[in-house]
Amino acid sequence: MPYAAPPRAPSLAGGLMPAVILVRPQLAENIGMCARAMANFALSDLRLVAPRDGWPQKARLKKGAYAASSGAHAILDRARLFDTVEAAVADLNRVWATTARERGQGKRVVAPRQAMAEAASAAAAGGRHGILFGPERTGLESDEIALADAIVTFPVDPGFPSLNLSQAVLLMGYEWFMAARDGELPFAEPVFSPPARRDSVIAFFRALEAELESAGHYRDTEKRALMRRNLRNFFHRGGMTEQDVRTLRGVLVSLVKGRRGAG
């Protein structure tokens, strides 16, 4: 898989991650895709409020939640079913309602980044947050939003604002992971060579400039200093390693030898 990395560290599972609460979700496939998005970002507390097609579904159905979860079965196995939003949020300390439009409730409205930063702070202090996501077609009802402490909405182009349910879960999970893990990446590229010492770099510049001098490169002697500075600045820009300097010295030698041979 292109965007897959081998396991490298234990998951956050068991920590005080936010609960993902799907309110009256319509399609089982969407429940599965939400579970997959949760798994990407180490969320595992899935709560379902009155899913239209019931729960648990007959597991591993061809087109059901399990098939759509791309292997996030453990999250679906542990999903909990509730009759009401009130029951689903009972044990939580703070509840966020996701909505794409203004709802006239005078509540605080924040972006996913702010909400999940607060969730990560709360988790560090022993508090647990939950995020409400409404049904695919209609979104959360006003009485359900009234149960939340604040509203989360997504910064999207007003000309094309439609996010689907699992994309909304994905973005919240991403911001949770960024906040809780401080943006830790799954890998770094190996360092092949240490950054060059300044004396290596300067020795290369001097060798290069001497060759250019002897080749008659600096015809306009008034501009010599400026031309040197520009060239040095070019080589500085990328940040040379010791290996880069060795490579460049080799290139210089070859070019000069070639010219002498040809000359």
Added chain:
Amino acid sequence: MPYAAPPRAPSLAGGLMPAVILVRPQLAENIGMCARAMANFALSDLRLVAPRDGWPQKARLKKGAYAASSGAHAILDRARLFDTVEAAVADLNRVWATTARERGQGKRVVAPRQAMAEAASAAAAGGRHGILFGPERTGLESDEIALADAIVTFPVDPGFPSLNLSQAVLLMGYEWFMAARDGELPFAEPVFSPPARRDSVIAFFRALEAELESAGHYRDTEKRALMRRNLRNFFHRGGMTEQDVRTLRGVLVSLVKGRRGAG
């Protein structure tokens, strides 16, 4: 749609947004889903390098790119086709390669947030970035990664790292939009009432405390000051509006009248 908001501001279209470059994408549906994710975040420069099933596809096919784009047809209409990655990136100033695993090229590896912050800075200075996304199954080849200035990888749970193509595009688009629009949200909730003036708040506290005094609430006079302070702090915590103060004064009056009537 639950996560939809009415149009409110012009799009960023036409600005120097990053190009989304899909390299040898396999499924036309995925091209459509990527276009949709781009549209959410005001990206419109889609470039296709040698799509497996050809391009342009017969438009509006039932299961093709247009159907999967949820209406982001304008992006698909303007998508450009290239034979090679080199040709696709020719006019760009910097190229990012997305990959989920270490590729042994000693390149800088950054998170989407860092990359798109740099793209936004570059755009402000007249520079244009591009982002390479590899084929669904295999990801970018090493020679394609070698064409990029740096690597972007996604902060995901190493135990469940698989993101699909359109999710990867979605996260990059989201970070672009956050960086370029400074996280502007599509709406704020209306403010029904201004924050309370301090004299209103204190007058309410005094009225409440006087009633509690006359009701014999402070039996332990030594603790009176502490009890008052705790109660005042509770009411302060939520940040009262003028309307809240009026509401609470009404509640206080009703409770006192009810008690007196019952007594």
